[in-house]
Amino acid sequence: MSMHYFANPTRFTRLAERIQPWAEGLAGVLLVVGLYLALVEAPADYQQGDTVRIMFVHVPSAWMAMFCYSFLAVASAIALIWKHPLADLAAKASAPIGAGFTFLALVTGSLWGKPMWGTWWVWDARLTSVLILFFLYLGYMALWQAIEDGQKAAKAAAVLALVGAVNVPIIKFSVDWWNTLHQPASVLRMDGPAIHPSMLWPLLIMALAFKAYFVALLLVRMRMELNLRRIRALQLAERTT
Amino acid sequence: MGQFFEMGGYAGYVWPAFVIVLVVMAVLWVASRRGCRNSEHTLAALRKNRQQQGIDAQ
Amino acid sequence: MKPFMAVIARDLHLAVRQGGATFLALVFFLLTVTLFPLGIGPEPAILARIAPGVLWVAALLAAMLSLDRLFQADFEDGSLEQLTLSGLPLGAIVLAKTIAHWLTTGLPLLLAAPILAVLLNMDSEGFAALLLTMLIGTPALSLIGAIGAALTLTVRRGGVLLSLLVLPLYIPVLIFGVSAIDAAVHGLNAKPHVLLLTALTLAAIPLCPWAAAAAVKLSLE
Numbered sequence: 001m002s003m004h005y006f007a008n009p010t011r012f013t014r015l016a017e018r019i020q021p022w023a024e025g026l027a028g029v030l031l032v033v034g035l036y037l038a039l040v041e042a043p044a045d046y047q048q049g050d051t052v053r054i055m056f057v058h059v060p061s062a063w064m065a066m067f068c069y070s071f072l073a074v075a076s077a078i079a080l081i082w083k084h085p086l087a088d089l090a091a092k093a094s095a096p097i098g099a100g101f102t103f104l105a106l107v108t109g110s111l112w113g114k115p116m117w118g119t120w121w122v123w124d125a126r127l128t129s130v131l132i133l134f135f136l137y138l139g140y141m142a143l144w145q146a147i148e149d150g151q152k153a154a155k156a157a158a159v160l161a162l163v164g165a166v167n168v169p170i171i172k173f174s175v176d177w178w179n180t181l182h183q184p185a186s187v188l189r190m191d192g193p194a195i196h197p198s199m200l201w202p203l204l205i206m207a208l209a210f211k212a213y214f215v216a217l218l219l220v221r222m223r224m225e226l227n228l229r230r231i232r233a234l235q236l237a238e239r240t241t
Numbered sequence: 242m243g244q245f246f247e248m249g250g251y252a253g254y255v256w257p258a259f260v261i262v263l264v265v266m267a268v269l270w271v272a273s274r275r276g277c278r279n280s281e282h283t284l285a286a287l288r289k290n291r292q293q294q295g296i297d298a299q
Numbered sequence: 300m301k302p303f304m305a306v307i308a309r310d311l312h313l314a315v316r317q318g319g320a321t322f323l324a325l326v327f328f329l330l331t332v333t334l335f336p337l338g339i340g341p342e343p344a345i346l347a348r349i350a351p352g353v354l355w356v357a358a359l360l361a362a363m364l365s366l367d368r369l370f371q372a373d374f375e376d377g378s379l380e381q382l383t384l385s386g387l388p389l390g391a392i393v394l395a396k397t398i399a400h401w402l403t404t405g406l407p408l409l410l411a412a413p414i415l416a417v418l419l420n421m422d423s424e425g426f427a428a429l430l431l432t433m434l435i436g437t438p439a440l441s442l443i444g445a446i447g448a449a450l451t452l453t454v455r456r457g458g459v460l461l462s463l464l465v466l467p468l469y470i471p472v473l474i475f476g477v478s479a480i481d482a483a484v485h486g487l488n489a490k491p492h493v494l495l496l497t498a499l500t501l502a503a504i505p506l507c508p509w510a511a512a513a514a515v516k517l518s519l520e
Binding site for chain 1: 257287
């Protein structure tokens with residue numbers, strides 16, 4: 001069953017409709033369990049107190065921000081190289097999800113930083129990298145919007161995604177570089193202290209919950225993009241007849 | 242119970258963080274679902290229109 | 300080799316004939332640098348501290364604002380398409396045009412930078428690093444910018460979108476460029492920063508024209 005098996009949109013839609021309820025259910029369950037563990041079960045930290053609970057949404061959001069961009073880049077590569085007809089839709093559909101998690105990583109990072117370091121924003125390596133990643137997402141989405149021809153927009157966005165993907169490690173490296181130059185010896189880590197097992201479970205479950213949510217949301221958005229593409233095709237046909 | 246809401250004095254940071262996460266996820270979810278449903282309706286209407294005009298086979 | 304040089308010569312001719320672009324880039328560079336003392340205050344110690352960053356940011360913005368003339372005019376009057384029929388591969392055409400762009404934008408900025416550094420009271424220790432990093436870094440700005448210019452070719456009023464696409468990609472160049480000058484000013488070793496910057500530019504030379512050509516091809520279809 002090769003990748004092109006799902007190139008058929010109808011087959012994809014049928015599969016998506018079957019998977020979606022499971023993904024939704026899984027996301028819901030994991031979210032409830034994760035939130036309970038994060039807010040109730042996990043112990044407060046010795047130094048950070050209850051603010052360490054923010055880590056349970058901040059770190060998974062940051063992970064999702066990175067994961068979504070990787071997904072977007074891989075889908076774009078598949079679209080450009082193998083010309084899989086659904087790959088560019090997958091990339092387009094995932095972008096707002098990634099941007100959303102990036103935004104959440106920034107906001108929760110800010111809320112975590114204020115009680116810890118006294119300022120609403122701190123230019124540490126991770127937050128700065130996430131901010132730049134946010135710009136990459138916005139640029140990608142803006143490019144899709146700006147180019148009128150759907151097929152050209154898809155290809156241009158794919159090129160941009162790959163250029164961005166190549167740059168993400170470079171940007172991350174350069175920001176880390178910049179940060180160590182300007183940071184005093186004590187490293188401000190937003191990970192918090194070393195992960196204790198009672199911390200690990202809420203973190204992993206929240207991360208999985210976010211992933212399941214991603215799958216469910218991606219399927220919805222892909223179906224929507226597929227419909228929009230068909231609508232545009234029909235409207236184009238009507239204009240030329 | 243009070244401890245839970247107080248969050249050791251950090252309630253003003255912890256709760257907004259969790260709330261905004263849930264709000265953003267919910268808004269994205271609702272907007273995407275609505276967008277998908279709208280697109281399905283538009284597509285169905287377009288197809289019905291074409292069928293009535295006898296454009297598409299069957 | 301001849302057709303490649305011919306494209307560079309052609310673009311240089313057009314730039315000279317139109318005249319405005321280099322002048323505008325330089326004026327913008329000067330103006331932007333001038334805004335900082337006006338905004339922050341003329342205290343020499345503060346200006347000296349921020350000088351490397353201000354110079355690099357201003358040069359970066361000036362380079363970015365000049366990007367739309369890389370492809371736009373040729374695209375609109377059909378000469379871009381003509382060039383592709385010349386037999387030279389599109390990647391080579393893009394590289395040639397990028398070189399011409401650098402000669403008319405990056406190079407003048409590089410030459411103007413030391414003068415503006417004096418205005419900002421930059422430490423004399425930093426001048427060599429300033430020139431070196433600009434020499435190595437401004438080509439990277441043209442190369443990376445070419446990708447953005449190519450992607451936004453068919454977008455009406457694509458200037459702001461171009462900025463959004465290109466500025467995040469410029470950040471590593473900015474970081475390594477400024478940190479090299481800062482290192483030199485503080486008497487530290489600037490070499491690692493310069494080497495990283497060099498690696499960026501060297502990697503950009505084959506990769507950026509390739510990506511930009513793919514984007515140009517889309518617009519020509």
